[in-house]
Amino acid sequence: xxxxxxxxxxxxxxxxxxxxxxxxxxxxxxxxxxxxxxxxxxxxxxxxxxxxxxxxxxxxxxxxxxxxxxxxxxxxxxxxxxxxxxxxxxxxxxxxxxxxxxxxxxxxxxxxxxxxxxxxxxxxxxxxxxxxxxxxxxxxxxxxxxxxxxxxxxxxxxxxxxxxxxxxxxxxxxxxxxxxxxxxxxxxxxxxxxxxxxxxxxxxxxxxxxxxxxxxxxxxxxxxxxxxxxxxxxxxxxxxxxxxxxxxxx
Amino acid sequence: xxxxxxxxxxxxxxxxxxxxxxxxxxxxxxxxxxxxxxxxxxxxxxxxxxxxxxxxxxxxxxxxxxxxxxxxxxxxxxxxxxxxxxxxxxxxxxxxxxxxxxxxxxxxxxxxxx
Numbered sequence: 409x410x411x412x413x414x415x416x417x418x419x420x421x422x423x424x425x426x427x428x429x430x431x432x433x434x435x436x437x438x439x440x441x442x443x444x445x446x447x448x449x450x451x452x453x454x455x456x457x458x459x460x461x462x463x464x465x466x467x468x469x470x471x472x473x474x475x476x477x478x479x480x481x482x483x484x485x486x487x488x489x490x491x492x493x494x495x496x497x498x499x500x501x502x503x504x505x506x507x508x509x510x511x512x513x514x515x516x517x518x519x520x521x522x523x524x525x526x527x528x529x530x531x532x533x534x535x536x537x538x539x540x541x542x543x544x545x546x547x548x549x550x551x552x553x554x555x556x557x558x559x560x561x562x563x564x565x566x567x568x569x570x571x572x573x574x575x576x577x578x579x580x581x582x583x584x585x586x587x588x589x590x591x592x593x594x595x596x597x598x599x600x601x602x603x604x605x606x607x608x609x610x611x612x613x614x615x616x617x618x619x620x621x622x623x624x625x626x627x628x629x630x631x632x633x634x635x636x637x638x639x640x641x642x643x644x645x646x647x648x649x650x651x652x653x654x655x656x657x658x
Numbered sequence: 659x660x661x662x663x664x665x666x667x668x669x670x671x672x673x674x675x676x677x678x679x680x681x682x683x684x685x686x687x688x689x690x691x692x693x694x695x696x697x698x699x700x701x702x703x704x705x706x707x708x709x710x711x712x713x714x715x716x717x718x719x720x721x722x723x724x725x726x727x728x729x730x731x732x733x734x735x736x737x738x739x740x741x742x743x744x745x746x747x748x749x750x751x752x753x754x755x756x757x758x759x760x761x762x763x764x765x766x767x768x769x770x771x772x
Contacts, residue, residue: 446753460725467668474677479712484676486718494675502679504715507708510701512687526688533688534681582725588768590726592761595735598716599742599760603753605712606746617706621713626721637714644714645707652702 416550430555434562437547443539444570446600450478451571453597455578456590457482461489465579472575473568477537480504482597483637492635500638511541518548519556532557535564538604613652620644730768738764 742760
């Protein structure tokens with residue numbers, strides 16, 4: 409993937425002295441990554457999906473700000489839109505959100521200092537989702553440790569504003585575009601998710617989980633359980649883990 | 659205002675089925691994160707299940723397409739995504755090139771069908 413030049417100031421300059429400036433550098437870094445474009449495309453798709461499943465614009469904007477996880481929003485909108493109950497949707501979203509736990513666990517140690525209180529990290533923790541996680545791992549080593557929380561607040565706020573704008577735009581476009589372009593916007597979501605997931609695969613178990621998950625869902629969906637995604641996801645993921653475990657043991 | 663957000667029930671559904679399920683895992687990570695080893699077997703399984711669930715979401719949108727996407731024939735939806743994936747592999751894993759390639763195939767196919 410293309411990496412745009414990163415122009416953060418060197419660690420020892422006075423330009424890191426105020427937290428406000430660190431926040432501004434964080435916001436500016438939104439423009440330094442192609443993932444922002446992927447996120448933009450994803451949220452265009454989410455806005456369009458919300459429109460086509462008859463949610464209001466305010467509702468989907470609130471979901472972008474509060475849920476702040478593209479896959480969870482898609483699951484929520486598509487399960488509720490296809491007639492599942494709130495409990496079924498909540499279960500599917502809860503399971504899909506487990507992946508946030510390891511991200512939080514791995515990224516927070518990069519920001520802690522001996523003076524850091526837990527409450528200082530609450531907003532940062534809310535902002536953690538796949539894009540912010542990837543960017544933190546890439547950018548935080550170039551930020552002085554005591555400014556990392558302010559920097560991440562700026563980065564998260566910037567990405568969130570971009571996504572709120574994209575959500576609004578996608579919603580409006582789906583309402584006004586000819587069906588062909590509406591279809592093109594809805595196709596952005598599966599394409600962007602498939603490729604960014606494929607890119608994040610680190611080991612065999614991840615690749616297998618992706619392939620088996622794609623293959624199992626169409627079969628499980630024939631059962632019409634209301635939690636099809638959950639059933640296919642847990643079985644495919646567990647099979648993939650089983651293969652990984654069996655290979656490690658040999 | 660009520661037209662903008664929907665009624666209070668819609669907002670409650672958002673909090674119960676959208677906001678809380680995500681925030682719970684984030685805050686658990688904040689509270690108990692110190693004790694979990696990043697390379698542990700539990701996290702390998704968690705990552706595999708999370709990936710497979712995401713794959714299920716992708717498959718759902720393609721197999722049971724919402725709204726305007728339903729006007730695109732099955733073979734063209736699958737073909738466009740396969741083409742996007744091929745472009746992604748050929749361009750040394752460029753997500754941007756893959757997305758553009760997939761979209762181009764879908765639009766060209768629809769245009770050709772008339």
